[in-house]
Amino acid sequence: MNLTAWAVERDGGGGRDVNLLVTVEASADAPRAPVAVNLVLDRSASMRGSPLAAAVEAAQLLVERAGPKDYLGLLAFDGVPEQLAPLSIMDSGSRARLSERLSAMRTGSGTALHEAVESAAAAMRRLFVPGARPKLLVLTDGEPSVGPRAIAEFRTLGSQVAESGISLHALGLGRHYLPEILEALTGPSGTGFTHVDDAEGLPVATAALVAELFGEVGTYARLFVRPTGFSELLCRHRYPARGEGDSLSVGLGSLSHAFARRALFSGRLETAEWSLGVTTTWMENGDTRRVTVPVQRVLPDSQEGRMIRAVGAELDLVAAESASWKALMRKNPVAAAQSLSAAENALRELVDLDAEQVPARRHVERLRDLRQAVDRKAGELPALLVRRARAEDARTGLSIVQALPVPRKSGH
Structure with a gap:
């Protein structure tokens, strides 16, 4: 280290x-540690078509990346959770069976998210892989409609999962899932959650999570x-x-x-x-x-000192950005404008500090979208942007920041 x-x-x-x-x-x-992951995949009616196809493609990436010492399982849920593939070491036979289960998956009705996480965690607790921390990877696109729905109940569940030694990771797809629920589930594990705008972006987001999980x-x-x-x-x-x-x-x-x-x-x-x-x-x-x-x-204006200040400014930025969106959702434009101003000030500080490890440009587009929403002061809030900001806040607050992609050079 x-x-x-x-x-x-x-x-x-x-x-x-x-x-x-x-x-x-x-x-x-x-050397990386062996991986033990139970994939918890939403197959409710809203996942029908391209979302489920993209989710299956993303899950296949986990299967392909798994090594001979890794363990994977698959729990799918609609109104009822079902462990379609038990947690098994990824030899050739288990790999083929898991891939087949994924390819044959079909959508149902209802979203029993709470029971699905409970069931997946119970399956994980029955398995011990020396050197590996057991994990759940939850992918959902909707609000729970079956079983517990209160944020407090999911917060309690997230704490119980973490206290039992299991780390919970989550992907929220589209505009209908509740970011507060994913925050409640993942916060105690110290993982945050990832937002994906649409099915097309799911493989890219999953690839980043796979790198995180398989690089442990x-x-x-x-x-x-x-x-x-x-x-x-x-x-x-x-x-x-x-x-x-x-x-x-x-x-x-x-x-x-x-x-x-x-x-x-x-x-x-x-x-x-x-x-x-x-x-x-x-x-x-x-x-x-x-x-x-x-x-x-170190001195405040040294390279190290500027990085310390930049990390603080970035935390201020994403917290203020999230607060501004929340104020808009509560129909409080004055508070939204004040929080946006704080976020923009933090962005200017990031630009001035010019710390290579904390680049300001990864926040510019989101704050531009927020400025447009605050200036509009009316109309339906863009749900995707709200969820994107909440995910950024959750993961930045836990220092889980993926590297920016290298810009492609133009041919002229």
Whole structure:
């Protein structure tokens, strides 16, 4: 693992503040862990036609990518969940059977999302694969219509799944699924959810998730930050956090080749002399690794200092963007305009900081769409854009940010 911890001291609103950025990145040559995934696939009536065909094509990508030590299963749900393919090691026979099950899938009626996640998690708990954290990958395009529907019930379910050691990932397709439900399910696992506009974009989004799942090199990663000379310490990213003794303990989840994990902390100083002790732990090949990370103090305008500030500005941007959309949905144009202004200010800060690792351009199109919606002040909100913003907020808040694609060069 490549581990860094940079701290910058600056004047804050009520005194001196310190921002600490800890980065955990898998080494390029680190061997990946075996994968154990139960795919939870929505086959309700709204998936009929191109959505189901695209979902099956995306699921086949998991089958193709799986190695001989990986385990995959398939649970499909409409009004009733059904484990179509048991969790099995991906030898040639299991691979062929799973592929056949996917190809033969047909749509039904109803959407029993809560029961489907419960059933898939129960199947996962019966399987133990040494060195692998069991996972659920949920794909849905609609609101639950059978069984529990309240956000609180899905939040409880998401916590139960995470506490049992299972990591839950989710893809929301189109304009009808509820982002609040996917946030409730995935938040306790520290994974966030991915939004897909339409069936055509599903294979691309799945490819990114497959890279995340099949690039895993460590599980149950956790940071311990011990402050001295501070009156308070806050984790800016929305990881599950708790106090443990004299340290703030933050769960990072799994570590993957697909992205680096970052955790930004902000603390208010109580004394002129201060220090931060940082320790990282994770599971690798069944063994617990524990490493102390030396904290390097940097200047605000250094390359490292600008990156710390850029990570904070990006968190401010996506949170303000999501708040603006929420205000629009509540018919509160004044609050929407205020939150949009905060997001645009954060975007300008990102541009000025010019931190290569936190590029501003990945946010420009979304804020342009939001500006048009706020200026319009009326009419039906574009549901796809709302869900896209909520997904960006969820995953950025957990530092799951995919690299930008390299622009194609024109032929002239």
